[in-house]
Amino acid sequence: MSPTLYLLLPAAIFVAIGALIISLGRSVRNGNLEILSGYDADKIINKPGLATWAGSNLTQLGYWQMVAGLLATVNLPAGGGLFFLATVALVGRTVFGSFRFYR
Numbered sequence: 001m002s003p004t005l006y007l008l009l010p011a012a013i014f015v016a017i018g019a020l021i022i023s024l025g026r027s028v029r030n031g032n033l034e035i036l037s038g039y040d041a042d043k044i045i046n047k048p049g050l051a052t053w054a055g056s057n058l059t060q061l062g063y064w065q066m067v068a069g070l071l072a073t074v075n076l077p078a079g080g081g082l083f084f085l086a087t088v089a090l091v092g093r094t095v096f097g098s099f100r101f102y103r
Contacts, residue, residue: 007076014069014083022062029055036098043102050101057094061086 024035031051033039044050064086072079 007073010076011069011072011079014072014079015066016069018062018065018067018069020062021065022059025055025058025060025062027055028058040102045103046101050098053101054094054098057090057097061090061094064090 028035029051031048033041033044033047033051033054036054041047065083068079068083068086070079071082
């Protein structure tokens, strides 16, 4: 196997994961809240607000993961670090920010 392939494979995986998260984020933003973990329709105060909040954050996460994949083609440790930090930060922001939409 070529050494270049070892750099391109993680980058391609990061970009593919980012594309999947973007599509899930757009689905959530369009009102498909059932795919969110811990979603309980009885406890939601503002369903459109939660859809916009969670969908926007997931879409942002996907874009940052794709940027990490592009960075990984040049510098794999930096790309992996960006992927990890973006995931932790934006998932945390989504989870803790969504509490304002629950009773």
